[in-house]
Amino acid sequence: MNDLRPPAEDRPVAPGIPEATVARLPLYLRALTALGETGLRTVSSEQLATAAGVNSAKLRKDLSYLGSYGTRGVGYDVEYLRYQIAREIGLNEDWAVVIIGIGNLGQALSNYGGFRSRGFRIVSLVDGDPARVGEQHGDLVIESMSDLDRIVKENDISIGVIATPGDAAQGVADRLVSAGVTSILNFAPAVLTVPSGIDVRKVDLSIELQILAYHEQRKRLPGEVRS
Amino acid sequence: MNDLRPPAEDRPVAPGIPEATVARLPLYLRALTALGETGLRTVSSEQLATAAGVNSAKLRKDLSYLGSYGTRGVGYDVEYLRYQIAREIGLNEDWAVVIIGIGNLGQALSNYGGFRSRGFRIVSLVDGDPARVGEQHGDLVIESMSDLDRIVKENDISIGVIATPGDAAQGVADRLVSAGVTSILNFAPAVLTVPSGIDVRKVDLSIELQILAYHEQRKRLPGEVRS
């Protein structure tokens, strides 16, 4: 509803690292991990950029926000740069995560190996349907929404993942925030309103398909020039 | 192949809608659908922007790329604007989709209601594991990778969704492209290389969490400027 937050320039802002760069650091991290597993010790910006799917100028610019971790004429030490990026993102810490809404998507997320391997630990599954409470999923048991406050506090959870239907999402977000969660990853098709200081990121599966459909449609238009 | 497209003058002719605008059209569409269901007939840019989670200047700028569909002093007709945006995206057509990789995520995607309701029809589930072929999921049966070519051609599929492990993704992408698919939505943690003219969009679940972790970490840094 009303955005009561102060103007953007008065809110905490990362010193120096642009948002677009932050969003690419995980790509570099993954590429470095893969390259490291091949035994490569040193990598040039050209090689690393190719592995990450960006161009080398952008990569060097991005890395320059973190510091000078390369050696001119040589390149970057794979393991050292990997460590520096992981530290910058915060992956040397362990992050406790709760997933709310254990439908197909919630179950898929709870089984997703890419989370645990990067320091994210799913410590609780919660569902608003009392009939689902008690269900075993892997080594977790679905818990009740009424226990959310205790769950967040006991596990020091700062990240909540919402995988509910759209109309339940705002209520769940409110509950998460009041329990103390300060970062939310939202898979529900809904616009969330949260207090200042709470970060929300949204993943909308159908929006991605719609963007593809737009471009697909344009490919089919005759007489269009595509770049 | 019959050309079932509407006459040229009914199709979008906008030469270049900025990518950032294209990515927001689905948000406006969803907001308009929700507002329409409340019985609202007319909406101002201010109201619609709030419902979609953007500011009104951006909304009006975005809509101006589509044409002049509003009335000064009045606002936008909800149903008319909804139709125009759906047409612009291409949602008045029916898009056949194949999902490859029927693990937890692939199953979640195949059950996701947000696809069908927007004109995306999942016509086939494919898995590279022969032991999975024949499994029933809803009204679909898992098919074999060796049938992919036939499946794509028989169903006129232009969009493929990759939900395999990362190391299988490039091979699947190659198969999709050679079968004739020209748009790919990739959920696998891998950088895909495709020929020019093929659109790839990537959804990386762990990257979203990593971006949240970065900001979460910064909230916890002492001595940060948080005026």
Added chain:
DNA sequence: TAGATTGTTAATCGATTAACAATC
């Protein structure tokens, strides 16, 4: 008409990119 609100302009902001001096 008077009030409301769009559509557009222009300024600003942020991201990308090529080029190359610095330097290993």
Added chain:
DNA sequence: TAGATTGTTAATCGATTAACAATC
């Protein structure tokens, strides 16, 4: 030193935003 490659500059490109003339 000679070759290689980073880190940085500066130009360009694209997106955002406030403001307001146009106009219903």
